[in-house]
Amino acid sequence: MRTWILQKWQGYARAVLLFGLVFNAIIFWRPTVDVFNLVKVTSLWITGIVSLAIWVIWAAERGAWLPRMRLFWAAGAFLAAVLLATLFSQDVGLSFIGLYHRYGGFLPFALYAAIGLTLVGLYWERPDRLKEIPWAITVACIIMTPLTLWQATKIQCTGNGPFCIPWRDSNGQPPSFPVGTMGNSNFAGGFMAMAVPMFLYVVLTAKGTVLRIVMAVLFVADLLALWFTQTRGAFIAVGVSFLVAAFLYRDKLPRWVRLLAAAGAVGAVLLAVEVLVHPGTKTAPGLFAHAGAFSPFRTGTFQDRGYYWITALRIFRHHPVLGTGPDTYYANYPLFRLAKDGAKLGLTITDKPHNIFLEYASNSGILGIGTYLTLVGLALAYGYRRVRQLEGTARLLLVSFMTTLVAYLANQFFSIDVPPLAVMGWVALAGVAVLADPGAVAAREAIAAARSAQGPKGMRKKKKVPGARSAAPYGGTRVLRQGQTRWLVHILAGVVALVAIAIGVRPFWADHLAHDGQQAQANQASLAVVRSTYLHAAAFQPLEPSYLSLAGSLDEAQAQSAQDPAARASSFNAALVRYRRALMLQPENVFYVMNIARVYTSWGSTDVSKYTAADTWWQRAVTQDPTDWQVHTQYANMLASWVAAAPTDAALRDKTVGQMMSVVRIKPQDAATWINIAKIYLLGGKDSEAKAAATTALTIDPKNTDAKAVLVSATATSGANPGAASATASSAGG
Numbered sequence: 001m002r003t004w005i006l007q008k009w010q011g012y013a014r015a016v017l018l019f020g021l022v023f024n025a026i027i028f029w030r031p032t033v034d035v036f037n038l039v040k041v042t043s044l045w046i047t048g049i050v051s052l053a054i055w056v057i058w059a060a061e062r063g064a065w066l067p068r069m070r071l072f073w074a075a076g077a078f079l080a081a082v083l084l085a086t087l088f089s090q091d092v093g094l095s096f097i098g099l100y101h102r103y104g105g106f107l108p109f110a111l112y113a114a115i116g117l118t119l120v121g122l123y124w125e126r127p128d129r130l131k132e133i134p135w136a137i138t139v140a141c142i143i144m145t146p147l148t149l150w151q152a153t154k155i156q157c158t159g160n161g162p163f164c165i166p167w168r169d170s171n172g173q174p175p176s177f178p179v180g181t182m183g184n185s186n187f188a189g190g191f192m193a194m195a196v197p198m199f200l201y202v203v204l205t206a207k208g209t210v211l212r213i214v215m216a217v218l219f220v221a222d223l224l225a226l227w228f229t230q231t232r233g234a235f236i237a238v239g240v241s242f243l244v245a246a247f248l249y250r251d252k253l254p255r256w257v258r259l260l261a262a263a264g265a266v267g268a269v270l271l272a273v274e275v276l277v278h279p280g281t282k283t284a285p286g287l288f289a290h291a292g293a294f295s296p297f298r299t300g301t302f303q304d305r306g307y308y309w310i311t312a313l314r315i316f317r318h319h320p321v322l323g324t325g326p327d328t329y330y331a332n333y334p335l336f337r338l339a340k341d342g343a344k345l346g347l348t349i350t351d352k353p354h355n356i357f358l359e360y361a362s363n364s365g366i367l368g369i370g371t372y373l374t375l376v377g378l379a380l381a382y383g384y385r386r387v388r389q390l391e392g393t394a395r396l397l398l399v400s401f402m403t404t405l406v407a408y409l410a411n412q413f414f415s416i417d418v419p420p421l422a423v424m425g426w427v428a429l430a431g432v433a434v435l436a437d438p439g440a441v442a443a444r445e446a447i448a449a450a451r452s453a454q455g456p457k458g459m460r461k462k463k464k465v466p467g468a469r470s471a472a473p474y475g476g477t478r479v480l481r482q483g484q485t486r487w488l489v490h491i492l493a494g495v496v497a498l499v500a501i502a503i504g505v506r507p508f509w510a511d512h513l514a515h516d517g518q519q520a521q522a523n524q525a526s527l528a529v530v531r532s533t534y535l536h537a538a539a540f541q542p543l544e545p546s547y548l549s550l551a552g553s554l555d556e557a558q559a560q561s562a563q564d565p566a567a568r569a570s571s572f573n574a575a576l577v578r579y580r581r582a583l584m585l586q587p588e589n590v591f592y593v594m595n596i597a598r599v600y601t602s603w604g605s606t607d608v609s610k611y612t613a614a615d616t617w618w619q620r621a622v623t624q625d626p627t628d629w630q631v632h633t634q635y636a637n638m639l640a641s642w643v644a645a646a647p648t649d650a651a652l653r654d655k656t657v658g659q660m661m662s663v664v665r666i667k668p669q670d671a672a673t674w675i676n677i678a679k680i681y682l683l684g685g686k687d688s689e690a691k692a693a694a695t696t697a698l699t700i701d702p703k704n705t706d707a708k709a710v711l712v713s714a715t716a717t718s719g720a721n722p723g724a725a726s727a728t729a730s731s732a733g734g
Contacts, residue, residue, distance in 0.1 A: 152178045
């Protein structure tokens, strides 16, 4: 048993780890609500824990663990900062596991770090074997490429198989750009960009002319697939990684190549300044300002990114030490965003700042961003120092890991750290640590010196068989401990791994149950069965509020269609119970606040007393999202409905007009709200104010018949029938 562990288990751990890196990149699973990222992080959880447990058993048996590596201290400091930010988070549970669909909490961070640790433990004594990592990433790209190119043809499958996704965007149309196996073109392009250095390493080191040609063709196809994703951050990442590679190989490159690389870098910077800043002009040059949706020069999303980044900086300014907690940007974004952001985007609330540096700053403060920059800076510094001491494939391997890390940083300057991208950053860090960390290098040199000093003395010479290759014992790694098998350590590692896996797959199974509920609801199953399925999912993953919200929406819909007042009240109360429980899990989530406000608003149509509670909850919603014109509009519509039920309440009319004025202050061109303001004024007998509001609406929308009708009523003589005015005003908010 002991011999088997010593000889084989390192290979098993490497195989599981490599499989996990490939599988997480290519897997998606339709029988879950979150088709992409949940199954990816779950696959990383399983393979990461299994490979870590196997490595622990193997290392314990041979009595050799890890060298004293400097990057371990930097990585530990970063994880400690994230842990502190989690413990002092606005929402500890959320910061621990991460936001649904994103998974940027402390636990996923610890998982990625554990994968990096396992990689270091498996490869630090034999760094030449690190070439397996680029091959694994290349295999993932080779699998992704055909699907991405197929999606680029706009062919949509219509079957019900688990790997057939009739993907649609927010408008119900096929996505503009291929999403690959990632569910988002930015994520697909980002992964491919990070993989470019490793894929190129495989091409350059492939043995045999035929294999090299095949891999080169596949590399070109991968670049073509990357182009079709139209991910500008990925294009920048590839360009920066090539520039860094040229810098690291500047002693080997011809002078004209170095000059060309320098000119390209300067040109890229000037182009970026012209497109983004365009000094001296209000808009970008015509080529960029009027670029089509399929052009890499389109600038429409740059403004949105700017909003996200400014908001992250404002959050950081208010929470500078530990931030607000991992994955809590979504909760603070509505409160801290710019007024023009709320006017433009409304309830399109981003959950990430689309920049990992600003995300670390806002979520974990100066401690988080400071320790992360230290970790990355040390890794690149050690790599730069070491790369000049290496030659041949060893140097190329180190450069591939360094440029992968650079590509990751460049791409994530514009993107989101979802699991398949986040793990690439940690894999690149681990690869650089193995090859370049002074502690690992010194440990390998000490081992080599000890073996050299020992020499052949006391060793029995084996008869050499012609043509046979001599294999190093235990795969070229050392065995320092002799004695009996360490069963206690092995059993403990196995039990801990099994428990961790059992706990880690619960979110995946809960999401599968929620998907079953959605399918049952679509197939018009009984509401009791659907509700039970959603609540079963919520019980399986009690920290996730989405499933409670799904159950609440079911009760809310049932209440709205109920004719019996008692049944209606019962269903509304049931919906409120689910929504309140969801809100308890994420108290800063404005959508969960609006769910409760909406229930009371609907209930108020048959029970006017409920409008008071609706008013309270809508006030809370606008307090959490003060610059959002859509939240203010829904609040104003509720007040307008209340006015229709109590038309003689002057104070209520004034409050309604005040809320509608809040809407038009945020979004002055909202003709519908101006019309509603005119109707409320008309109801209160304020004809001149109603006339002014209706005139403003017609200025915005000259053909609006509703505004014309209100204007006619407002300009009528004082002897006009007030009942007609009341009838007109009662439709405000409709």
